[in-house]
Amino acid sequence: MIDISIDEGRAVASGLYFDAQLTLIDSAQSFSWVHEGGARYSAVVGDRYVELTSLDDGFSLYPCTPNDIPFFMDYFDLRRDYGALGGACHNYPVALAAINLLPGLRVLKQPVWDTLISFIISANNNVGRIRRLVAAVCREYGREITPGKHAFPTPRQLYDSGEPALTRLGMGYRANYLIETSRAVIDGFPLWTLAGLPYDQAHRELLKLKGVGDKVADCVQLFALGQTRAFPVDVWVGRLMRGWFGMEEYSNREISLRAIDMFGDEAGLVQQFLFHCARLGFIDPEGNVVGKDSAPVPPFPTNSEQS
DNA sequence: AACCAGGTGCGGT
DNA sequence: ACCGCACATGGT
Numbered sequence: 001m002i003d004i005s006i007d008e009g010r011a012v013a014s015g016l017y018f019d020a021q022l023t024l025i026d027s028a029q030s031f032s033w034v035h036e037g038g039a040r041y042s043a044v045v046g047d048r049y050v051e052l053t054s055l056d057d058g059f060s061l062y063p064c065t066p067n068d069i070p071f072f073m074d075y076f077d078l079r080r081d082y083g084a085l086g087g088a089c090h091n092y093p094v095a096l097a098a099i100n101l102l103p104g105l106r107v108l109k110q111p112v113w114d115t116l117i118s119f120i121i122s123a124n125n126n127v128g129r130i131r132r133l134v135a136a137v138c139r140e141y142g143r144e145i146t147p148g149k150h151a152f153p154t155p156r157q158l159y160d161s162g163e164p165a166l167t168r169l170g171m172g173y174r175a176n177y178l179i180e181t182s183r184a185v186i187d188g189f190p191l192w193t194l195a196g197l198p199y200d201q202a203h204r205e206l207l208k209l210k211g212v213g214d215k216v217a218d219c220v221q222l223f224a225l226g227q228t229r230a231f232p233v234d235v236w237v238g239r240l241m242r243g244w245f246g247m248e249e250y251s252n253r254e255i256s257l258r259a260i261d262m263f264g265d266e267a268g269l270v271q272q273f274l275f276h277c278a279r280l281g282f283i284d285p286e287g288n289v290v291g292k293d294s295a296p297v298p299p300f301p302t303n304s305e306q307s
Numbered sequence: 308a309a310c311c312a313g314g315t316g317c318g319g320t
Numbered sequence: 321a322c323c324g325c326a327c328a329t330g331g332t
Contacts, residue, residue: 028313119313126312129330172328177315213315234313251322252314275313 002058002078004069011064012055013078019104020054027276028127029223030108031118031134042149044138045075046111049145077106085273088264094244095263097289098273101282107269108223112191114152115224120177120211122219129170136169137161155185177211184209195225199260202227214253222268230268231259237271240278244287 002015024033024041033043039054048068053060061072073079089095117137122130141153141161153161159182166175185191189209194202202225206217214233221230233241233252241247241255250258263270277283281295 120315122312123314124312124327125314125329126331129312133329167328170329173315173326174328211315215314219313232313235311236313279313 004073004078006064006066006069009064010060010062011069011072012058012060013076014055014058016058016078017082017104018054018059018076018106019102020052020059022102022104022276023106023108024052027105027272028122028130029219029272030110031122031127031131032114032138044142044145044149044151046071046114047143047145047151049149074109077109080106082106082269085266085269088266089262089270092245092262094283094287094289095270095274098277098283099270101277101289101292102273105272105276107228107272109226110224111152112194112220112224113155113185116181116191116206116209116212116216116220117152117158117178119216119219119223120181121171121174123174123211123213123216125174133170137166137171140165140169155182158182159186174211180210181212194221195227199227199229203230214256218256218268222271228266228268229260229264231256231263231271232268234275236278237275239285240274240283240287243285244274244283 002013004011004013006012020039020041021035024030024043025035030043032045033041036042036051041052041054043050048071050064051062064072086096086099089099118130118134121133137158138150138152141157142150144150158178163175163179166178171178190205194205197205199221202221203214203217206212206220207214212220218230218232221227222232233256238252238255241259242250245262247255247258259271260267281290282292283289
């Protein structure tokens with residue numbers, strides 16, 4: 001059972017598996033966390049700067065007042081029993097194996113605007129550069145929360161930065177998408193009411209935004225709206241679903257919808273485990289479980305993507 | 308120097 | 321509705 005206590009402005013969550021490196025850095029669901037070294041991580045989440053320290057049976061947060069607890073319960077998805085996730089896919093041994101291979105991986109529930117912008121930037125881009133671009137746009141246009149630590153720019157702040165400035169930051173052709181999407185939100189796009197819509201409706205609404213296709217929409221739905229059916233299909237997930245589940249002939253969108261039928265209301269959570277097992281090489285392209293020990297060295301930076 | 312990165316917009320069928 | 325291609329940027 002998860003327990004949370006507070007002592008001198010520090011909250012300690014205990015009684016759970018939490019792999020901070022995997023969840024906050026390697027999993028590429030958030031691009032805001034910084035590995036400060038050792039067991040320490042930091043981020044600005046919404047308008048709160050927070051430092052997280054990984055512990056044997058959970059983590060601690062500083063600063064954190066009693067009032068902050070419900071917020072972080074939601075953010076770290078602490079109300080959910082990840083031990084029950086396997087039940088949703090008992091018909092699929094590979095999926096079950098993936099879940100069991102990555103204890104401590106959780107799916108964060110992040111601020112929706114920040115997530116939308118982050119994943120527009122993520123399109124056809126790599127994780128290291130996504131991180132740098134997110135950091136840059138926060139540093140240049142977001143409010144400074146504590147010295148050197150900036151919040152995400154608001155829609156207005158991002159819009160006012162101007163497309164040429166975003167291009168100079170290195171956004172490439174996405175600079176235009178960011179401006180267009182900021183404009184739409186300023187003009188009343190109902191981003192903060194989407195969480196109350198059914199999955200399909202929210203998906204259709206998100207597709208209206210510039211720079212948002214099926215994959216980015218699903219990421220926003222899964223990582224921010226709490227719509228855990230959403231099953232984002234990128235190149236990794238497309239490849240693994242085709243190879244592990246015989247979906248060679250399926251389009252990405254078909255895979256996404258079929259996955260909801262297979263894994264149910266928490267399909268998106270299952271997706272995270274499949275995604276990382278594929279990336280880490282714990283399961284090979286044909287769907288054979290290799291395991292952590294004899295897995296090849298991953299072809300991407302896991303511990304220190306920086307510079 | 309091609310090719311890749313948690314894809315999308317666009318114009319053609 | 322589906323399909324192919326171009327698209328900035330920086331790293332191998």
